[in-house]
Amino acid sequence: MDSRENLSLLDGSAMGLSGLCLAHCLILPLIGAALPAAGAWARAPWVHVVLIAFAAPLAVFALARRVHGRWPPTRLLALGFAGVGLLAWGAFGPEGSEVAATVAGAATLGVAHLWNWRRIQAA
Template identity: 50%
Template sequence: MKVSSSAHAMCDASAIGLSALCLAHCLLLPVLAALLPVFGSWAQAEWVHLLFACIALPLAGAALWRAHRLRPLPLPLVAMAALGLAGLMAGAFEFPSHAWETPITVSGSLLLAAAHLWNWRRRPHCALD
């Protein structure tokens, strides 16, 4: 089954957008929390972290699987994406502790976004190469 190039690009673009949204949540929401009490309750709500992680896992998996079907993924790209997803999940579950939640989540988000960007640039018709 041939995967269309536009579907491939849409999956990567969605995954990059979700990673950026997660990063904005981690870095900007605490600042907004000081200004608006409603955002303060969302910044600490565990359901927000779990929701982002639960959306990121299948979206990233689908984007990378589609790319792999077109052209095999290099092992470092797979490792980068896996570490990024692991960081997002560890942050969502506050592993190893609450104090490490933000640094681990931000690192995971950046790794996953970088993996998707690398994957996007691997497309044969991409002008950025």
């Protein structure tokens, strides 16, 4: 694999993790209504810690890399950091804001990784 494929794999993995955050936030509560044991797992605080522990470093590593000697645009980095911040707000913020913040953060981070993937492909 060349460096472009490695970078694309990073962004693809990060977009998949954003999708996992969305699934956790939107689908697991529905499953939890049908299966109470799954509902308890869906609301467990450790799940949020694990997802943030994977998402934040992967996002920084994937978005902040130089491609052919050029750093990413500041707007791309700001979008990525805003997405991670919203995910953290959803995971650790006040009760009641978790769904909206997590959905907004995962979508924002997904868009940042898509932008970065397109930037790499154009290089």
